[in-house]
Amino acid sequence: MHPVTLLLGIHNHQPVGNFGHVFRLAYDRCYRPFLDLLERHPRIRLTLHYTGPLLDWFEKEEPDFLDRLAKL
Known part of the structure; x- marks a missing residue:
């Protein structure tokens, strides 16, 4: 049996104008x-x-998240 390579791509999105509480809940x-x-x-x-x-929401509401993300 041959090895299999799995490529993972995760897409994260919130639409323009979405409510702040929706961003918060998803976060x-x-x-x-x-x-x-x-x-x-x-x-x-x-x-x-x-x-x-x-x-934009991360930058305004949870800037530490972007710092943590950059360290991955």
């Missing part, structure tokens, strides 16, 4: 826990994509 339930997991398992290799509105 608390998804984005932050996933980053926590990646920090605990540094051998996981993947591509992460975040859209502009989401990056």
